[in-house]
Amino acid sequence: xxxxxxxxxxxxxxxxxxxxxxxxxxxxxxxxxxxxxxxxxxxxxxxxxxxxxxxxxxxxxxxxxxxxxxxxxxxxxxxxxxxxxxxxxxxxxxxxxxxxxxxxxxxxxxxxxxxxxxxxxxxxxxxxxxxxxxxxxxxxxxxxxxxxxxxxxxxxxxxxxxxxxxxxxxxxxxxxxxxxxxxxxxxxxxxxxxxxxxxxxxxxxxxxxxxxxxxxxxxxxxxxxxxxxxxxxxxxxxxxxxxxxxxxxxxxxxxxxxxxxxxxxxxxxxxxxxxxxxxxxx
Numbered sequence: 001x002x003x004x005x006x007x008x009x010x011x012x013x014x015x016x017x018x019x020x021x022x023x024x025x026x027x028x029x030x031x032x033x034x035x036x037x038x039x040x041x042x043x044x045x046x047x048x049x050x051x052x053x054x055x056x057x058x059x060x061x062x063x064x065x066x067x068x069x070x071x072x073x074x075x076x077x078x079x080x081x082x083x084x085x086x087x088x089x090x091x092x093x094x095x096x097x098x099x100x101x102x103x104x105x106x107x108x109x110x111x112x113x114x115x116x117x118x119x120x121x122x123x124x125x126x127x128x129x130x131x132x133x134x135x136x137x138x139x140x141x142x143x144x145x146x147x148x149x150x151x152x153x154x155x156x157x158x159x160x161x162x163x164x165x166x167x168x169x170x171x172x173x174x175x176x177x178x179x180x181x182x183x184x185x186x187x188x189x190x191x192x193x194x195x196x197x198x199x200x201x202x203x204x205x206x207x208x209x210x211x212x213x214x215x216x217x218x219x220x221x222x223x224x225x226x227x228x229x230x231x232x233x234x235x236x237x238x239x240x241x242x243x244x245x246x247x248x249x250x251x252x253x254x255x256x257x258x259x260x261x262x263x264x265x266x267x268x269x270x271x272x273x274x275x276x277x278x279x280x281x282x
Contacts, residue, residue, distance in 0.1 A: 001202060002033075002034070002035050002036070002202070003029060003030055003033040003034075003035030003036070003202050003203050004030065004035055004036045004037075004038065004199070004200050004201050004202045004203070005026035005027070005029050005030040005035065005036070005037050005038070005201065005202075005203045005204075005205055006026060006037070006038040006039070006040050006196070006199065006201050006204070006205075007019075007022065007023040007026050007027070007037070007038070007039055007040070007061070007066075007068070007205075008039075008040040008041075008042050008192065008195070009023075009041065009042065009057055010041075010042045010043065010045065010048075010049065011041055011042075011043050011049045011050055011051070011053035011054045011056075011057060012045060012048040012049060012050070012053065013053060014053065014056055014060075014253035014254065014255050014256075015056065015057055015060045015253060015254045015255075016252060016253050016254060017237055017252070017254070017257075017267075017271065018207070018236060018237045019060075019254070020060070020064060020254055020267070020268070020271060021234070021237055021271045021274075021275060022205060022206060022207060022234065023061060023064070023066050024064070024066060024268055024271060024272070025205050025232070025234055025275070026203075026205035027066040027067075027068075029203060029205060029232070030203075035202075036069045036070070037066070037067075037068050037069055038068055038069060038070060038073070038199055038201070039057075039058075039061065039068040039072045039073070040072070040073045040074075040075070040195060040199070041054055041057070041072060041073070041074045041075065042075050042188070042191065042192070043074055043075055043076045044075045044076060044184050044185070044186055044188075044191055045183075045184060046183070046184060047183065049076075054074075056255055058072070059255070060254040060255065060258070063254070063258050063264050064254070064264045064267070064268060065264060065265070065268075073195070073199065075186075075191055075195065078191075078194075078195065078198075079185050079186070081194055081198065082180075082185060082186035082190060082191055082194060083185065083186075085190060085194055085224055086143060086179060086180055086186070086190065088224065089145070089179070089223065089224075090143075092153070092223070093146075093149070094145060094146050094149060094150045094153070094223065095143045095144060095145055095146060095179060096124060096125055096127075096132070096143070096144055096146055096176075097124065097132055097135070097136055097141040097142070097143055097144075098120070098123075098124040098141055098142050098143070098144045098176075098178070099124055099135055099139050099140070099141050100120070100123050100124060104123075105118055105120055105121070105123075106118055108121045108123070119174065119175035120144065120175045120176050120177075121175075122175075122176060124144070125144075125146065125176065140182045141182060142178045142179075142180055142181050142182045142187075143178070143179050143180040144176040144177065144178055144179065145176055145177050145178075145179050145216075145219075146176060147171065147172050147174075147175060147176050147177070148172065150171075150219060150223060151171060151172050151219065153223065154219055154222040154223055155222075156168070156169075157169035157171075157218050157219060157222055158218070159214060159218045159228055159231060160230055160231065161211075161214075161230075161231045161232065161233055162230065162231065162232040163232065163233060163234070164211075164233070167214075167215075169214075169215045169218040169219060170215055171215040171216050171218070171219040173215070174212065174215065174216060177189055177216055188213070189213065189216045189217060189220065190220060192217065193217045193220040193221060193224075193226065194224075194226070196229060197221070197224075197226040197227055201229050202229050202230060203229055203230045203231070203232060204229050204230070204231045204232070205232045205234065206231075206232075206233060206234075207233065207234060207235075207236050208233045208234065208235055208236055209236060210233065211233045214231055214233070234275065235275060237271075237274065237275075
């Protein structure tokens with residue numbers, strides 16, 4: 001089977017070394033197997049996505065020598081695909097509208113915590129159809145997956161990670177996750193699952209911080225009849241303070257490194273060494 005990988009950044013800021021590492025691993029895995037490496041721009045956040053960052057992403061990858069195959073795909077051009085999938089889940093009775101604010105959820109004394117923070121306590125799950133219809137006409141709302149019946153419908157699931165091995169999917173540990181946001185037509189969970197399937201991605205290479213999300217993605221694959229790729233959740237790069245590199249913490253961007261005369265080949269060699277990859281494995 002031909003390997004297809006992808007790099008799928010959000011254009012909400014410049015790329016840094018952590019992004020370079022993830023793109024490099026996905027690119028190298030595809031090229032070593034004679035496969036395809038795709039570039040997808042996850043621009044579904046209308047309040048933060050910027051065209052200038054899209055241009056910067058492409059410039060950074062070219063500078064690093066990480067060439068991609070085919071046209072660049074943008075999530076903003078795929079909204080009908082997401083709407084159709086959400087409609088399918090609605091027809092199955094597996095999603096419901098939620099009117100709660102983040103502050104209300106955080107303040108709920110009954111909200112337990114899961115891998116990604118407070119778990120939604122199900123406040124809106126038991127609303128009647130009449131109440132839902134009335135409130136939807138006048139209040140902003142997201143759409144949540146009704147986790148218990150979704151898990152029951154899918155049955156036992158698992159997935160394979162190149163580092164962790166065979167993993168039993170436990171999506172219910174994260175509660176009724178959001179599939180379509182109040183401020184955007186789709187959430188990360190639904191969009192990335194649909195896009196990877198539509199693009200024929202066979203190996204998803206991404207940071208270990210997204211390991212927990214894969215439990216949700218495996219459930220959505222089962223519910224929507226989508227194939228399950230292999231996964232490679234790689235270690236995250238950290239700065240001198242031991243904290244993961246992040247845009248919000250001011251990690252030095254690739255554009256700054258490029259402007260400062262950094263050698264891209266030496267940079268990638270350093271990343272491979274930091275991740276414990278020999279040149280032969282890269």
